[in-house]
Amino acid sequence: MADLSRRDIGKLVGASALVGGGLGTPAALAAPRDQSFPKDFVWGCATASYQIEGAYREDGRGLSNWDVFSHTPGKVANGDTGDVACDSYHRYREDNQLLKNLGARAYRFSIAWSRIFPEGRGTVNQRGIDHYNRVIDDLLANGITPYVTLFHWDLPAALPGGWQNRDTAYAFADYAGLMAGKISDRVKDIMTINEFLCFTDLGHKVGTKAPGLRLGPREVNHVRHNGLLAHGLGTQAVRASAKPGTRVGLAENAAFHIPVIETPEHIAAAKKATRDANAMFLTAVMEGKYPDFYLEAEGANAPKIQSGDMAAIGSPLDFVAINLYTAPYVQAADNKAGYTVLPPTATSPRMASPWLRVTPEAAYWGIRQVSELWNPKVLYVSENGCSTDDPAVNGMVNDADRVMYLRNYLGQFQRATAEGYPLKGYFLWSLMDNFEWEDGYTKLFGIHHVDFKTQKRTPKLSAAWYKEVIRRNALV
């Protein structure tokens, strides 16, 4: 700077900035960065059937593995269940009004498979289909576009062997094809499956989610493969029975990695770490093949692949949606992998859920890494949000910490759109406080507070903030 004359600086920042002599606060430097989102950006909220619906025995619904799990003592905090949850099965009209009041253009919700096929396959329960038709029609009547997830972890309990049984993938395809035929006259965006890792590994290896098993590596790989196969066969079934113009994708919590410093070597290392870490899920889906290093590392425990499996799993998708919450930092390293993943430390900030480290840059790098690795036509953020412990005071929750979290992540998503990555929409998790799986109602992600005694919904501060973001189509 010392060698620059005032004239040179004037050229750099624009002559008007220098009026009045001295640099002061040059207008060009003080102008806020444009934080707007692309025109037609889809702003929405997300939920899932078991987490909000309740009515677990109504209108012919069959039991799901989450009914069984949550009714097993010791599995869920406080013995909480989804028996009633937010009672959205009865209150969906009111919930759709919450979306409308936000100005949201879209709503991502899931269909409970066991409402459609109480036994998992076979006899169809028309009352289940009628229910979702009513939900969809009411959304459309309010100008809100439905985005439907077909499987968000609530597996019909009647399916023998659950995800350990390859037949479950075929049962899912039947269900996916049936539903696509019923709703694709009104629903244009269908997501097959939500988050492979949670119902495969957390359900069958770690055991913290339904069905709560702790299987060995061979069985776990088999479960993972059945999950992928369900996605692949489901995609094909949707394409076969849906109206033309229906778009198919999935909602995946891919494991992303943030380069410790934005230099070419760390950026390349983080990208490689992301491809490696998703070898058994998104990488296989996007490349139609498990990476060699993964199959070699698993050896005799590798999944048993039958003819046609990988072609189904690699079926082309119309969009990729990612659930994005947190990611570790990665450093380039002189080792076989070419990188080191840095573990979080005691001072890494986090939200109410212990796993939820606050790492906003994951938002930008997640979008960029998926784009660079696999070049999807369209990307969505199918989930992003956080749990907080803010108390309700006179019914009002001032969740400034959630606003802090969302503002920081949205800033990074905005950076991705400004750089031209094909991110077309964002679904905030979640529309309202709900059943947070094994944490029951102890970890709350909603931008609307739910009083679970009265079922009264109240917008939190974060709802007012999100409404303003949507109104301006820009970060506030």
Ligand code: NOJ
């Ligand atoms: C992802 C899951 O899809 C959703 O069901 C869950 O509530 C959120 N993460 C928060 O943990």
